[in-house]
Amino acid sequence: MPPPDAPAEPQYDAAALMPRRHDMHPRPYDPDYKTSVTRAPRLPLLSMQATPTEETGPRFGHDRIGPLDNDLIRNHAQGDALAIGERIRVFGRVIDETGRAVPHTLVEIWQANAGGRYRHIKDTYFAPLDPNFGGCGRTLTDETGHYEFMTIRPGAYPWPNRANDWRPMHIHFSIFGHAFGQRLISQMYFQGDPLIDLCPIAATIKDRGQLDRLVAPLDMQNARGMDYLAYRFDIVLRGRRQTMFENRPEGL
Amino acid sequence: MLHQSDRLIETPSQTAGPYVHIGCIPSFAGLKDVYPEDLGRSPIEPGARGTRITITGSVYDGTGWAMRDAMIESWQADAEGRFAGQSGADPLVSGFCRFAADKDSGEFILRTIKPGAVAGRDGMVFAPHIALWIVARGINIGLSTRIYFEDEDNSADPLLARIEQRPRVQTLMATATGAGTYRFDIRLQGEGETVFLDL
Ligand SMILES: [Fe+2]
Numbered sequence: 110m111p112p113p114d115a116p117a118e119p120q121y122d123a124a125a126l127m128p129r130r131h132d133m134h135p136r137p138y139d140p141d142y143k144t145s146v147t148r149a150p151r152l153p154l155l156s157m158q159a160t161p162t163e164e165t166g167p168r169f170g171h172d173r174i175g176p177l178d179n180d181l182i183r184n185h186a187q188g189d190a191l192a193i194g195e196r197i198r199v200f201g202r203v204i205d206e207t208g209r210a211v212p213h214t215l216v217e218i219w220q221a222n223a224g225g226r227y228r229h230i231k232d233t234y235f236a237p238l239d240p241n242f243g244g245c246g247r248t249l250t251d252e253t254g255h256y257e258f259m260t261i262r263p264g265a266y267p268w269p270n271r272a273n274d275w276r277p278m279h280i281h282f283s284i285f286g287h288a289f290g291q292r293l294i295s296q297m298y299f300q301g302d303p304l305i306d307l308c309p310i311a312a313t314i315k316d317r318g319q320l321d322r323l324v325a326p327l328d329m330q331n332a333r334g335m336d337y338l339a340y341r342f343d344i345v346l347r348g349r350r351q352t353m354f355e356n357r358p359e360g361l
Numbered sequence: 362m363l364h365q366s367d368r369l370i371e372t373p374s375q376t377a378g379p380y381v382h383i384g385c386i387p388s389f390a391g392l393k394d395v396y397p398e399d400l401g402r403s404p405i406e407p408g409a410r411g412t413r414i415t416i417t418g419s420v421y422d423g424t425g426w427a428m429r430d431a432m433i434e435s436w437q438a439d440a441e442g443r444f445a446g447q448s449g450a451d452p453l454v455s456g457f458c459r460f461a462a463d464k465d466s467g468e469f470i471l472r473t474i475k476p477g478a479v480a481g482r483d484g485m486v487f488a489p490h491i492a493l494w495i496v497a498r499g500i501n502i503g504l505s506t507r508i509y510f511e512d513e514d515n516s517a518d519p520l521l522a523r524i525e526q527r528p529r530v531q532t533l534m535a536t537a538t539g540a541g542t543y544r545f546d547i548r549l550q551g552e553g554e555t556v557f558l559d560l
Contacts, residue, residue, distance in 0.1 A: 134373050135501035144499030147423035148549050154559035160481045162492045163560045165444035167457035184395050206369045219384030229380045229390040243395045245384050289436040292494055296375040313501045319373045345372045
């Protein structure tokens with residue numbers, strides 16, 4: 110036992126996080142997205158090399174994930190009924206900025222139903238709820254970083270910003286990675302949706318190439334005839350530098 | 362080691378939006394029958410070593426309004442400064458918690474144990490702290506900050522030492538309000554703006 114006041118020895122391996130490139134992210138303060146005006150810090154962030162607090166992070170075991178958790182068509186079904194909407198498979202790979210797979214990490218999604226309505230106490234849009242659609246899913250990436258969901262294509266919906274703003278069809282994504290400093294929430298859009306170019310939230314990303322990465326292409330090779338369309342959405346998390354301890358099993 | 366030019370670029374963030382709870386804390390959204398229980402309901406299990414503490418606070422926007430839609434995640438070490446999974450870490454401390462601002466009052470509550478000091482590289486030692494990650498509608502990229510404790514010795518903390526304007530250090534201090542209870546308010550903007558981190 111170490112003496113009571115002695116901090117534990119650092120045990121993070123291969124963990125040094127690369128600095129985040131904020132210019133590749135949305136601008137926090139963007140007057141066209143009105144809510145950001147009062148919610149964006151005015152002062153600069155305090156920058157520093159990541160510490161063990163950012164380089165470690167929670168892990169979630171397979172025992173926490175149910176067999177239907179990644180199937181939004183069925184995970185809120187009442188009896189045998191299925192969710193209403195255009196059946197889609199959303200799949201992809203989670204890697205980091207060095208190109209390495211991020212295996213066994215939690216990916217969560219949430220979305221509106223086919224009519225553009227969320228199952229949330231605060232959503233009062235008059236499009237109806239679908240009794241067989243909950244709108245959330247989760248899964249762990251496999252050994253090679255791949256994940257997939259079955260769901261329905263969410264509807265576009267209007268929202269209070271300017272007088273007539275609509276969100277393009279989108280699925281919200283939450284990804285953990287292996288370090289708390291890799292934590293990311295983003296949104297996936299759908300190829301060809303004309304509302305993307307009109308959306309003030311999408312437009313908070315000033316680099317068009319970066320925004321385009323959120324637009325999932327239709328992937329007919331991975332669609333299934335008479336069943337579902339497929340959209341591919343790959344995700345890149347902050348990179349971690351390789352170190353001499355790379356081969357040691359991660360302590361997490 | 363890859364050169365900068367060989368690096369891929371991180372996927373850009375987008376706001377979590379007002380309905381983040383559906384995906385992250387479904388029971389808060391009123392969605393109770395998809396998963397048996399929400400993930401991250403508590404950072405500790407019964408029997409975890411350390412002092413039990415309760416931290417209460419609000420997230421205020423630039424007008425001073427306590428936001429009703431913020432979601433916060435916390436990540437911390439155990440009472441000896443070890444993170445979950447590290448050898449010797451307390452198996453009853455997951456260290457991770459998710460909690461939301463109350464939809465009526467805007468107040469959040471975190472019930473946990475006080476973490477120990479954490480050893481970093483090059484002999485650095487960080488005073489006991491809890492990392493927070495805050496998302497909400499209008500926050501385009503999640504905001505990181507830390508809770509430190511005013512009743513701990515923070516004098517040698519390397520992160521706090523980097524804050525040039527010393528009065529701002531106070532924005533990262535949980536203030537004791539009673540036995541084992543603390544207050545920690547987060548101000549996104551304006552007077553008393555919290556120090557947010559880029560680590
Ligand atoms: Fe949305």
